[in-house]
Amino acid sequence: MSELSSEIYEAPQTIMRMLALSQSLLYTLTPDLRAQAEFPMADPSRLDWDFIPKSDRKGVPIAVLDRHQRTIAQTLIRSALSMKGYTKALGIMAMENVLRELEADRHGIIAGDFRSQDLYFLSFYGRPSFEDTWSWRLLGHHLSLCYTIVGQRYLTVTPCNMGAQPASAGALAPLAEDEDLGFRLLHALDDRRRGQAVIHPVAPADYATRQVPFIGKVEYPDYIDLGIPWYRLDDADREALKFVKDEPRGVAGSDLTTAQAAALTDLVHCYLDRMPEEVADGYKRRLEAEGLDKMYFCWAGGLDYGTSHYYRVQTSQLLIEFDNAIDNGNHIHSMWRDYRNDLGHDLLLHHYEKERETGHHLRTRLESSVPDE
Secondary structure, three states, X not given: OOHHHHHHHEOHHHHHHHHHHHHHHHHHXXXXXXHHHEEOOOOHHHHOOXXXXXXXXXXXXXXXXXXXXXXXXXXXXXXXXXXXXXXXXXXXXXXXXXXXXXXXXXXXXXXXXXXXXXXXXXXXXEOOOOOOOEEEEEEEOOEEEEEEEEOOOEEXXXXXXXXXXXXXXXXXXXXXXXXXXXXXXXXXXXXXXXHHHEXXXXXXXXXXXXXXXXXXXXXXXXXEEOOEEEEXXXXXXXXXXXXEOOOOOOEEHHHOOHHHHHHHHHHHHHHHOOOOHHHHHHHHHHHHHHOHHHOEEXXXXXXXXXXXXXXXXXXXXXXXXXXXXXXOOOOEEEEEEEOOOHHHHHXXXXXXXXXXXXXXXXXXXXXXXXXXX
């Protein structure tokens, strides 16, 4: 990977804050809790960013942390997000309280055992250390935040998933911006451009690319969303909604009017701006350099609020998917990904190749260049 292509991942201030806070949190944990929190970089669970409720989730749940540890954990999460992104994450976690009450008649008192704002798990992979390579994440229902630090120089922040069930409740509507900006762009399109953008009258039940660790050249949505068998796609739906990396669907940004292009840019920035400014700015520079001809927007499903709907933004490097199909548009999944560097993929391959040639600095600094016999 060239210096030019890797420079967008340089985020020294964010990385340093993450390192200090991760070390501080790990130092405060009891040996048993620390054993629950730490894993080797090669542990298969690092690639599992699925955000459904799971009883076998890896890591340490916020529920078992004491007051001081929770403060450090929340400060760590804040270090990894902008203030806008952090408040969205807090809203998503708080929505679990609403969901617990909505499901009380069906599940009774046990609803609180799996619908809780404290059932979000922190996991650390590798060793958080200067000049080292490591990873950490926060994972739970509808929230999946994954960070990979390569050689304490490069930072990747994808996959980044946020969801909301219900989409809104009282004052809580954590992903209203994601939805509103999508509708704003769709409704700004004239008939010709909207005809290009709308690829199918049926929305997928979940992401077209699902929750695979690394996006392939072609991905198909599942027939159903997990645990929601009443919303079903057929083969024709799946073919119409499929994702093809080298053949983006919809209307190109370069074919939009100035106002429409601004609405598309605002939509993309809504996702990038979940991250610290240092991270978001790198991606924005890359997208600006590429231009709007590499950016495509497509839509599926209903054309108004209160319907099942979906949109996708696809560039040469990034993928954004928004899905609000279940319960007639009252259950949001919203995420963005980096084709080359989800979970640090290409950066890690390049880093490990260099290490094989030169050795790991944290090891070579302790070894004699020419031992004295």
